[in-house]
Amino acid sequence: MTTTWIPTTGITARQRLDDVPVVDLDVHLLEDIPDIATYCDAPWRDVLLSRQSVPPYGGNVRMFPNFPGAWEPRRPVATNAADLRTDLDALSVDYAVLFAEATLGLARQPNRAYAVAIMQAYNRWIMDRYLTRQRGFYGGIMAIPQDPDASAREIETYAGHPNVAGIVLPASGVDPLWGNTKYDPIYAAAEAADIAVLYHAGGSLLLPTLPFQLRQFDTWFTQHTYSHNVSLMATMTSIIGAGVPVRFPKLRLIFIEAGISWVAHMMLRLDWAWEHRREDVPHLVEPPSAYMRRQMFYATQPIEEPESLADIATVIRMIGGEDTVLFASDYPHHDFDHPKKVHDIPFSPDVKRKIMGGNALRALKLPAPIGKAGR
Amino acid sequence: MATAFAVAHETELLPGKSRIITVRGVEIGVFNVGGEYHAIPNLCFHQWGPLCAGKVSGTLAASEETGWRPRWEREGQIVICPWHSLEFDLTTGQCVAYPRVKLRRYPVSVENGIVKVHI
Numbered sequence: 001m002t003t004t005w006i007p008t009t010g011i012t013a014r015q016r017l018d019d020v021p022v023v024d025l026d027v028h029l030l031e032d033i034p035d036i037a038t039y040c041d042a043p044w045r046d047v048l049l050s051r052q053s054v055p056p057y058g059g060n061v062r063m064f065p066n067f068p069g070a071w072e073p074r075r076p077v078a079t080n081a082a083d084l085r086t087d088l089d090a091l092s093v094d095y096a097v098l099f100a101e102a103t104l105g106l107a108r109q110p111n112r113a114y115a116v117a118i119m120q121a122y123n124r125w126i127m128d129r130y131l132t133r134q135r136g137f138y139g140g141i142m143a144i145p146q147d148p149d150a151s152a153r154e155i156e157t158y159a160g161h162p163n164v165a166g167i168v169l170p171a172s173g174v175d176p177l178w179g180n181t182k183y184d185p186i187y188a189a190a191e192a193a194d195i196a197v198l199y200h201a202g203g204s205l206l207l208p209t210l211p212f213q214l215r216q217f218d219t220w221f222t223q224h225t226y227s228h229n230v231s232l233m234a235t236m237t238s239i240i241g242a243g244v245p246v247r248f249p250k251l252r253l254i255f256i257e258a259g260i261s262w263v264a265h266m267m268l269r270l271d272w273a274w275e276h277r278r279e280d281v282p283h284l285v286e287p288p289s290a291y292m293r294r295q296m297f298y299a300t301q302p303i304e305e306p307e308s309l310a311d312i313a314t315v316i317r318m319i320g321g322e323d324t325v326l327f328a329s330d331y332p333h334h335d336f337d338h339p340k341k342v343h344d345i346p347f348s349p350d351v352k353r354k355i356m357g358g359n360a361l362r363a364l365k366l367p368a369p370i371g372k373a374g375r
Numbered sequence: 376m377a378t379a380f381a382v383a384h385e386t387e388l389l390p391g392k393s394r395i396i397t398v399r400g401v402e403i404g405v406f407n408v409g410g411e412y413h414a415i416p417n418l419c420f421h422q423w424g425p426l427c428a429g430k431v432s433g434t435l436a437a438s439e440e441t442g443w444r445p446r447w448e449r450e451g452q453i454v455i456c457p458w459h460s461l462e463f464d465l466t467t468g469q470c471v472a473y474p475r476v477k478l479r480r481y482p483v484s485v486e487n488g489i490v491k492v493h494i
Contacts (some may be wrong), residue, residue, distance in 0.1 A: 147463070305421075312469065334460070335459070336458075337422065338422040338423065338424075338458075340422070341422045
């Protein structure tokens with residue numbers, strides 16, 4: 001059956017969400033946007049001209065769509081705090097947790113000393129450019145797997161700064177995975193500083209590290225679809241198996257950029273495995289789901305969109321998500337979510353307020369917004 | 376009864392051109408596709424993106440008919456939402472990805488050189 005879509009509201013109404021404080025768990029800053037052009041045979045020439053950019057974004061669809069505007073003319077993505085604030089205002093976002101773009105790939109840098117230098121530079125940069133004034137922005141400072149001690153020192157350096165909400169642990173290119181005890185200094189420092197740990201899924205990258213051996217996949221559709229959720233599943237499995245939430249019971253661990261349905265699958269599967277092989281994980285005195293409900297939080301983007309949004313509400317309830325699911329847009333990426341889509345999931349007004357911002361304020365220990373804008 | 380609203384002079388809306396107007400609080404995109412006018416809402420059903428501000432081009436298809444080889448077709452009559460890339464055929468309002476979704480289409484006429492949309 002065909003449904004005819006008849007709008008009843010105009011452009012202004014559709015883009016506003018003014019009655020609920022919105023905390024956005026995933027906003028990206030752009031260090032640089034390389035502009036690559038070439039030409040090729042039909043039909044790919046038309047695809048190139050009218051649809052997809054060329055690498056380095058893995059043949060992605062427009063990596064950075066014009067937001068909130070039209071296709072042409074291409075409007076530059078915000079590269080300073082004032083422009084970013086303007087764009088987020090258009091999205092009805094009050095508070096935003098800021099992440100890197102290219103620097104999120106730093107875990108793949110083989111030169112440890114160079115990786116440390118970039119990590120430190122990025123952290124100085126984001127503090128100076130985005131976090132000195134009160135704009136509703138919270139970092140997102142970087143850690144790297146190559147040097148856990150240097151990463152822990154970064155946490156100590158910025159601990160207590162009111163605009164630092166968490167330490168970013170990129171989830172792609174990491175070997176061994178984040179549950180390995182070599183990373184304990186990072187977790188100990190984050191727990192002492194009382195800041196959240198932010199696991200951010202990586203892109204459609206061909207890497208030798210689990211789970212990014214994507215050579216068998218030859219399109220964005222297959223690579224991107226498989227990589228984000230599986231990288232967070234691998235991270236989750238690793239830290240649960242290693243008992244990170246048991247050994248650091250005050251840590252809040254946040255999983256970003258793979259939607260939320262995977263959490264239901266992992267919760268059930270990890271509990272099942274725990275029943276069968278408790279001797280492998282005797283330190284887990286409770287089933288994995290207990291830690292996943294208590295200490296872990298899940299960012300919505302890209303929110304799954306079943307034909308009936310009530311189905312996704314069911315998934316959120318299954319994982320205890322009324323208290324642990326956090327809205328995220330992934331601005332300015334091509335697959336960003338508008339907050340209204342998540343707000344439309346059928347929950348009570350109270351639960352909607354928690355998912356759109358209340359849970360994030362608790363997970364990140366941020367002050368409550370002052371009024372709607374909170375800035 | 377439908378009311379006619381002026382959109383543009385026909386010389387301002389040549390083939391390949393489009394214009395977005397606001398009527399009674401609702402935005403409507405009017406497109407000239409190869410000499411024929413088509414009007415649809417400027418609102419994507421998916422996440423309410425500004426659909427009519429999207430690029431107009433064609434679409435890549437592969438079917439038994441093309442021997443499963445990709446073929447670029449319907450050039451000039453497909454608009455793509457600038458937010459999440461859903462494609463719609465301007466001449467029918469049909470969503471390319473979802474057969475179940477079809478956009479409302481508004482009648483368009485030309486009177487004394489003035490393109491008018493009827494709502």
